[in-house]
Amino acid sequence: DYVLRVFDSCGPGAFKGWDGKKVTHITPVATRTERIISYGPVRVIAEIEVTGWKYQNAELDMMTRYTLYAGHRDLRIEAFFDEPIKNEVFCTGVQDIVGTAESYSDHKGLVGSWGTDWPVNDTVKYAKETVGLGTCIPQRYVKSEEKDKDNYLYTITSPGSKYLQYHTTFTSMKETFGYKTPEAWFAYLREWKEELAHPVTEVWVSDLGNGKYKNPVLYADYSDPDACRVGDDFYMTSSSFNCLPGLQILHSKDLVNWTIIGAAVPYALTPIETPERPEHGNRVWAPSIRHHNGEFYIFWGDPDQGAFMVKAKDPQGPWTEPVLVKPGKGIIDTCPLWDEDGKVYLVHAYAGSRAGLKSVITICELNKEATKAITPSRIIFDGHEAHQTCEGPKFYKRNGYYYIFHPAGGVPTGWQVVLRSKNVYGPYEWRTVLAQGDSPVNGPHQGAWVDTPSGEDWFFHFQDVGAYGRLVHLQPMKWVTDWPVIGIDKDGDGCGEPVMTYKKPNVGKIYPICTPQESDEFDGYILSPQWQWHANINEKWAYYAGDKSYVRLYSYPVVADYKNLWDVANLLLQKTPSDNFTATMKLTFMQVNSSVGLTQNTVYLKVRFSCDGKKIKASEGGNDLIVMCNFSYSLDGKKFLPLGNPFQAREGQWIGAKVGMFCTRPAIVTNDGGWTDV
Numbered sequence: 001d002y003v004l005r006v007f008d009s010c011g012p013g014a015f016k017g018w019d020g021k022k023v024t025h026i027t028p029v030a031t032r033t034e035r036i037i038s039y040g041p042v043r044v045i046a047e048i049e050v051t052g053w054k055y056q057n058a059e060l061d062m063m064t065r066y067t068l069y070a071g072h073r074d075l076r077i078e079a080f081f082d083e084p085i086k087n088e089v090f091c092t093g094v095q096d097i098v099g100t101a102e103s104y105s106d107h108k109g110l111v112g113s114w115g116t117d118w119p120v121n122d123t124v125k126y127a128k129e130t131v132g133l134g135t136c137i138p139q140r141y142v143k144s145e146e147k148d149k150d151n152y153l154y155t156i157t158s159p160g161s162k163y164l165q166y167h168t169t170f171t172s173m174k175e176t177f178g179y180k181t182p183e184a185w186f187a188y189l190r191e192w193k194e195e196l197a198h199p200v201t202e203v204w205v206s207d208l209g210n211g212k213y214k215n216p217v218l219y220a221d222y223s224d225p226d227a228c229r230v231g232d233d234f235y236m237t238s239s240s241f242n243c244l245p246g247l248q249i250l251h252s253k254d255l256v257n258w259t260i261i262g263a264a265v266p267y268a269l270t271p272i273e274t275p276e277r278p279e280h281g282n283r284v285w286a287p288s289i290r291h292h293n294g295e296f297y298i299f300w301g302d303p304d305q306g307a308f309m310v311k312a313k314d315p316q317g318p319w320t321e322p323v324l325v326k327p328g329k330g331i332i333d334t335c336p337l338w339d340e341d342g343k344v345y346l347v348h349a350y351a352g353s354r355a356g357l358k359s360v361i362t363i364c365e366l367n368k369e370a371t372k373a374i375t376p377s378r379i380i381f382d383g384h385e386a387h388q389t390c391e392g393p394k395f396y397k398r399n400g401y402y403y404i405f406h407p408a409g410g411v412p413t414g415w416q417v418v419l420r421s422k423n424v425y426g427p428y429e430w431r432t433v434l435a436q437g438d439s440p441v442n443g444p445h446q447g448a449w450v451d452t453p454s455g456e457d458w459f460f461h462f463q464d465v466g467a468y469g470r471l472v473h474l475q476p477m478k479w480v481t482d483w484p485v486i487g488i489d490k491d492g493d494g495c496g497e498p499v500m501t502y503k504k505p506n507v508g509k510i511y512p513i514c515t516p517q518e519s520d521e522f523d524g525y526i527l528s529p530q531w532q533w534h535a536n537i538n539e540k541w542a543y544y545a546g547d548k549s550y551v552r553l554y555s556y557p558v559v560a561d562y563k564n565l566w567d568v569a570n571l572l573l574q575k576t577p578s579d580n581f582t583a584t585m586k587l588t589f590m591q592v593n594s595s596v597g598l599t600q601n602t603v604y605l606k607v608r609f610s611c612d613g614k615k616i617k618a619s620e621g622g623n624d625l626i627v628m629c630n631f632s633y634s635l636d637g638k639k640f641l642p643l644g645n646p647f648q649a650r651e652g653q654w655i656g657a658k659v660g661m662f663c664t665r666p667a668i669v670t671n672d673g674g675w676t677d678v
Contacts, residue, residue, distance in 0.1 A: 009023065009095040009096075009150040009151050010023060010091070010092055010093045010094060010095055010135075010150075010151045010153065011094075011095050011133075012075075012094060012095070012133045012134075012135070012168050012169075012170045013075070013077060013092055013093070013094060013133070013134075013135040013166070013167075013168025013169075014077075014092065015064045015077060015079050015090065015092055015164075016090065016091050016092060017055055017056075017090060017091070018089055018090055018091040018146075018153075018155050021148065022148040022149065022150075023091060023148060023150065023151055023153070026048070026050055026053055026055075026064075027053070028053070028054050029050040029051065029052055029053045029054075030050075030051045030052025030053075031049075031050065031051045031052065032048065032049070032050045033047075033048070033049045033050075034046070034047070034048050034049075035047050035049075043067060043068060043069045043070060044067070044068045045065060045066070045067050045068075046065070046066045047063055047064065047065045047066075048063065048064045049062075049063040049064075050062060050063075055088060056087070056088045056089070058086065058088060060081060060082075060083075060088070061081070061082040061083075062079060062080060062081045062082065063079070063080045064077065064078070064079050064080075065077070065078045065079075065080070073169050073170060073171060074167050074168060074169035074170075074192065075167065075168050075169070076165065076167055077092075077165065077166055077167065077168060078163065078164070078165045079163065079164040079165070080162065080163060081162045081163070082162070083162065084159075084160050084161060084162050084547070085157060085158055085159055085160065085161055085162070085164075086159060087157075087159065088157060089143055089155050089156070089157045090155065090156050090157065090164070091146065091153050091154065091155045091156060092135055092137065092153070092154065092156060092166065092168075093111050093135055093146075093151050093152050093153035093154055094111055094112060094113045094133040094134060094135050094151065094152050094168075095113060095133060095150060095151055096113060096115075096147075096149075096150055096151055096152060097113050097114065097115025097116070097117060097118055097131065097133070098115060098116075098117035099115040099116030099117035099128070099130075101113060101114065101115035102114045102115070102182040103152050104182075104186040104189065105145065105152065106190070106193070107145060108139050108142070109136060109137040109138060109139045109141075109142050109154060109166075109193075110134070110135075110136050110137075110189060110190070110193050111134070111135050111145075111152045111153070111154065112132065112133060112134040112135075112152075112185065112186055112189045113132070113133050113134075113152055114130075114131070114132045114133075114182035114185055114186075115130070115131070116128065116129075116130045118130070118131040118172075129172050129173065129174060130172070130173040131170060131171060131172045131173070132170065132171040132172075132179055132182065132185035132186075133168070133169075133170055134168065134169045134170070134185075134188075134189040134192065135154075135166065135167070135168045135169075136166060136167045136168070136169075136189075136192065136193050136196055137154050137156055137166040138165070138166065140158070141156040141157065141158055141164055141166070142154050142155075142156060143155040143156060143157050158547075160547070161546070161547035162547050162548075163523070163546075163547050163548075163549070165523070167196055169189070169192060171185055171188075191512045194511075194512045194514065195512055195514070197259075202581070203219070203515055203518055203577040203578040203581055204216075204218075204219035204220075204515070204577060204578035204579065205513060205515060206218070206219075206256050206257075207256050207257055207504070207513045208501070209513065211503060211504055212501055212502060212503055212504060213256045213474070213501065213502060213503075213504050214500060214501045215441070215473040215474065215498065215499065215500050215501070215502075216463065216471040216472050216473045216474075217255070217256050217258070217460075217472055217473065217474045218258060218471065218472035218516070219468070219471055219577065219578050219579060220468075220469070220471065220472075220516065220575040220576060220577055220656075221468065221469025221470055221471070221575045221576070221655055221656035221658075222236070222238040222248075222250070222462070222470070222471075222472050222575070223238050223239040223241075223462060223469060223470040223654065223655065223656075224238055224239040224285070224286040224287070224333075224392060224446055224447075224462065224470070225237070225238045225446075225447050225448060225460050225461075225462060225472050226238070226286075226287060226288045226289050226335075226394065226447070226448045226460075227289065227447075227448040227450050227460055228289050228290055228291055228448070228450065229450050229451065229452070229453075230291045230296075231453075232253060232453060232507065232508075233251060233252075233253065234251070234252045234253070234254075234255055234450060235249060235250065235251055235252075235289055235291075235296070235315050236249070236250040236251075236252070236258065236289070236448075236460070236472075237249055237250070237264065237287050237289045237298060238287070238472075239284055239285055239286055239287065239300075239654070240263075240265075240283075240284045240532070241279075241280075241281055241282065241283055241284055241285070241653070241654055241655055242269075242278050242279035242280060242281070242282055242283050242284075242534065242535060243532035243533065243534060243573075243655070244265065244266075244267065244268065244269070244532060244533050244535065244536055244537050245262075245263030245265060245266045245267070245527075245529075245532060245537075246263060246264070246265035246269060246283070246284050246532075247263055247264035247265050247284060247287055247298055247300070247310075248260055248262075248263045248529065248532075249261050249262045249263060249264060249289075249315050249316070250516065251315070253507060253511045254504060254505055254507045254510075254511045255450070255452075255458055255474055255504075255505045255507070256474065256504055256505070257511060257512070257513055257514045257515070258514070258515070258516055259514055259515075259516055259517065260516050260517055260529040260530055261315065261316050261529065262315065262316040262317050262529060263317075263529065264298050264310050264312070264317070264319040265284070265310065265319070265322065266317070266319075267536070267537050268536040268537060269283050269284070269302075269322070269536060270305070270322070272536055273536075275557075275559055275569070276535040276536050276537075276538055276569035276570070277535060277559065277567070277569055278534045278535045278566070278567070278568070278569055278571075279535065280566070280652060280653040281652075281653030281654045281655075282302070282303065282304060283302055284300050284302065285300060285301045285302065285303060285332045285333060285351075286300065286301065286332060286333040286334075286391070286392050286446070287299060287300035287334075288300070288334060288335035288336065288394060288395075290335075290336055290338075292338050293338075294313065295311050295312065295313055296311060296312050296313070296314075296315050297309060297310075297311045297336060297370065298310050298311070298319075299325070299334040299335060299336055299346070300334060301331050301332035301333055301334045301348060301349075301351075302331075303329070303330055303331075303332050303351040303353070303354045304329065304354060305324065305327065305329075306324055306325070306326050306327040306328045306329075306331045307324070307325045307326040307328075307331050307334045307346065307348060307373075308322045308323065308324055308325060309322070309323050309325045309370060309371065310322050310323070323371050325346070325366065325370070325371060325372060325373060326346065326348075326364065326372075326373040326377075328355075329354045329355055330350045330351045330352070330353070330354035330355025330356070330357070331348055331350065331351075331355075332348065332349050332350065332351045332391065333348055333349040333391050333392045333393060334346055334347070334348040335347050335348070335393055335394045335395045336366065336370055336395065337395040337396070337397060337402075337424075339397065339424070340397075342368065343365060344365065344366040344367070344368060344370050345363055345364070345365055345366065345395065345424060346363065346364050346365075346366050346373065346395075347361060347362070347363050347393045347394075347395045347404055348361075348362055348363075348364075348377065348393065349361055349362070349390070349391040349392065349393060349406075350362070358389065358391070359382070359383045359384045359387070359388050359389055359390050359391075360379045360381065360382050360383065360384075360390070361379070361380055361381040361383070361390060361393050361404060361406060361419070362377040362378060362379050362380060363377065363378055363380050363424065363425060364376060364377040364378070378425055380404075380419075380421075380425055380426045380428060381404070381419055381426070381428050381430070383408055383417075386408075386430070387406075387408035387409065387417050387430070388408065388409065388410070389407075389408055389409060389410050389414065390406050390407070390408040390417065391406065391407060391408075391446075392406055392407045392445075392446040393405065393406040394406070394447075394448060394449070396449060398479075398482075399482055400422060401420045401421065401422060401482055402420065402421050402422070402423070402424050402428075403418060403419065403420050403484075404418070404419040404420075404428065405417075405418050405447075405448075405449060405484075406418075406419070406446075407443075407445030407446040407461075408445070409443070409445075410443070410620070411443060411464050411470075412442055412443045412464040412619070412620045412621045412623050412624075413442060413443050413620065413621040413623075414443045414445050415432050415434060415435040415436070415443075415444070415445055416432070416433055416434035416435070416444065416445040416446070416447075416459075416461065416486060417430055417431070417432055417433070418430065418431055418433050418483065418484055420482070420483070431483055431494055431495075432495050433483070433484050433485060433486050433494065433495055433496065434459070434461070434475065434486040434487055434495065434496050434497070434498070435495055435496075435497060436497060436498070437490075437495075437496075437497030437498075438497060439487075439497045439498045439499075439500070440500070441463050441473060441497075441498040441500075442463060442464070442465075442621055442623040443462075443463060443464055443621070443623070444461050444463060444473065444475075444487070444497075444498045445461050445462075446461060446462055447459060447460035447461035447462060447472075448460045449477065449484065452505050452506060452507050453507065453508065454506045454507065454508060456476075456505055456506055457476075457477040457478060457479065457484070458474055458475065458476060458477055458505055459474075459475045459476075459477045459484070459486045459487075460472055460473070460474055460475075461473055461475065461498075464623070464624075465623065465624060465625045466616065466619060466623070466624025466625050466627070466650070466651055466656075467624065467625060467627040467648075467649040467650050467651050467656060467657045468576055468579070468611070468625060468627060468651075468656045468657065469575070469576075469651060469655055469656020469657070470656070473498060474502075474505075475487045475496070475498055475499060475502075476488075476499065476502055480494065487499055515577070516530060516575075516577070517529060517530040518530060518574065518577045521549050522544065522545070522546070522549055522550050522551045522678065523546050523549045524544065524546045525544050525546040526544055527542075527544065527551075530574045530575070531572055531573070531574050531660070532572075532573060532574065533569070533570060533571065533572060533573075534568070534569055534570070534571040534573060535569035535570075536569075538556070538569070538570065540554060540556070541553065541554060541556055541570045541572075542554065542572070545677075548677075550588075550677040550678055551572075551677070551678050552675050552676070552677050552678075553570075553572065553661065553662070553663035553675060553676050553677075553678060554663060554673060554674075554675045555663045555664055555665040555673035555674050555675060555676075556570045556663065556664055556665065556673075557664070557665050557666065557667050557668065557673075558664050558665070558666065558667050559667060560667045562667060565662070568662060568664060570662055570663070570664070571658075571660060571661075571662045572660045572661055572662065573658035573659065573660035574658060574659060574660055575656065575658060576609060576656060576657055576658065576659055578609075579609075579611045579625075580609065580610050580611060581608075581609055582606060582607070582608045582609070583606070583607050583609075583659050584604060584605070584606040585604070585605055585661060585678055586602065586603075586604050586637065586678070587602070587603055587604075587605060587661070587676050587677070587678055588601055588602045588676065588677040589601045589602075589603075589674065589675075589676050590674050590675050590676070590677075591674040592672050592673055592674045592675075600635055602635070603633055603634070603635060604633060604634040604635070604636075604637045604640070605631065605632075605633055605643070606631065606632045606633070606634070606640055607629055607630070607631050607632075607659065608629070608630045608632075609627060609628075609629055609649065609657075609659075610627070610628050610629075610630070611625050611626065611627045611628070612626075613625070614626045624651075626648065627648065627649040627650075627657065628646050628647070628648055628649070629646065629647055629648075629649050630642070630646045631643040631644050661676075661678055663675060663676045
């Protein structure tokens with residue numbers, strides 16, 4: 001009743017009109033229908049449908065839907081229009097509560113209020129309440145921030161769209177679990193906005209909620225991770241190989257909870273060829289991310305071309321076009337170091353498959369712009385005797401020592417080595433600082449050293465588990481006589497072993513739990529950051545219809561020598577997000593120039609990934625997990641029937657299994673094709 005009948009105010013976030021000075025009712029209208037369409041233990045859904053709303057020189061037909069889920073203190077509010085919005089401007093917000101009223105705004109779509117005199121219809125039987133209100137609007141809808149007599153407001157619009165959505169929330173002093181002060185309420189609102197932006201779904205969550213975390217911190221294939229800290233913020237990137245957008249950028253405030261904020265290579269990698277083909281296992285290998293002089297840099301090695309670099313002032317982009325810093329076959333795993341004397345160095349390894357040499361670490365000098373190598377590379381460490389397959393170096397300087405952190409021993413079974421020297425070109429002494437030991441974590445190596453503002457040291461590394469790829473772990477780290485000790489050093493020999501649970505890093509405060517994005521309603525107009533195509537992107541592959549909440553995949557002809565999906569470029573995929581999970585999608589097909597008609601053009605597909613910890617004994621080191629996939633389908637989204645036989649998932653070329661969709665047609669010449677809406 002509060003939502004539907006709030007009279008001259010927005011109450012707790014009601015959808016309203018705006019006359020340029022104050023809130024207006026959705027009136028006059030030709031018809032108005034109010035209904036409760038769901039009232040049960042899971043959710044309540046209320047709708048207001050109007051026709052003929054005479055508003056701002058237009059006549060609108062629209063429906064507003066309010067959805068409240070059990071166990072939640074917030075509602076999702078959606079406005080559906082029969083025709084695309086033109087220039088109409090609406091508003092919402094929160095009521096300016098009478099009494100000791102206080103308000104909060106982040107000026108980016110979040111607004112809240114607090115007061116003692118929340119109105120009720122019968123003030124004889126019911127006393128006035130002290131309540132807190134909050135409304136959170138996606139910033140893309142916000143036109144301006146306003147205040148009228150009764151409300152704290154944002155005006156909102158979305159020209160060209162038939163849809164708007166936002167959330168509102170509330171608390172009361174009468175609640176057992178409510179918020180008791182305006183300060184506590186407004187702090188909750190800020191956390192709530194973060195949760196709305198980065199919802200936690202039923203996937204792997206590393207944060208245990210009790211001041212501890214469990215490994216891996218990312219149960220996903222962020223292969224060869226590297227990270228850096230800038231102020232209170234942490235940024236991570238990883239190998240993306242042939243997948244685009246490439247070099248996904250993740251952000252965290254506490255090293256445990258991560259979200260994806262963009263990608264450094266959004267569209268294509270050289271060489272650009274047509275028709276597009278997957279470059280399985282090629283292109284972006286083992287990147288490094290650094291911040292220097294107000295700019296972010298990412299270096300990576302392309303095993304067929306050489307060392308590349310991009311940079312940006314903002315990690316969300318835009319990033320510069322890739323620059324070939326050092327051409328050469330087999331140059332991989334690159335990392336820069338800016339020295340105190342102004343010189344810039346680049347450490348790298350070699351891929352034996354291209355260079356004919358491996359298990360060595362080399363250094364060259366770059367120009368001051370870090371855009372070109374100005375000296376040949378010099379081999380500074382040979383790992384053939386003690387550290388076969390040494391690669392993935394990361395370059396640091398501390399207390400007058402140059403440090404090179406690098407893995408050795410092979411991807412699934414190796415260990416972490418650190419080199420140090422007082423001279424950039426050596427000689428370097430070495431120490432093994434992290435190995436599996438008695439832990440269940442095979443091959444704990446290749447990653448990044450980061451510190452926190454409080455002075456703690458931490459180390460990221462990956463663990464190769466086969467079908468799920470290379471999972472990211474976080475280990476405590478400390479310095480002992482200018483050597484790093486990573487993990488837990490039980491016997492005091494300077495070599496630690498991985499932890500499975502540990503206290504979270506001390507970053508000065510507690511941040512909301514979040515996970516990298518997975519689920520998608522496709523309500524945006526660009527690709528959500530968790531998705532990647534399997535090759536350089538063709539602009540004719542998809543249409544992102546955010547106003548209709550779908551992505552339309554156009555059927556694209558396969559290559560002439562097509563054999564199976566290994567040859568398909570327009571696979572739209574994301575990383576698997578957990579050890580056990582289910583992915584479901586709704587597909588609606590449309591045929592063009594087809595000789596066979598569809599009797600049912602909408603189908604729901606579901607795949608369940610399951611893993612009970614059993615391993616493939618025949619895999620290298622016997623560490624690869626057995627991962628089973630079960631498909632099912634439904635015609636109504638409710639009753640699912642088995643589809644095909646269960647099968648065992650396996651990894652690709654240097655990458656883990658992925659989940660997603662595609663739409664193809666035969667390699668024939670035609671002027672158009674069908675599509676599927678997801």
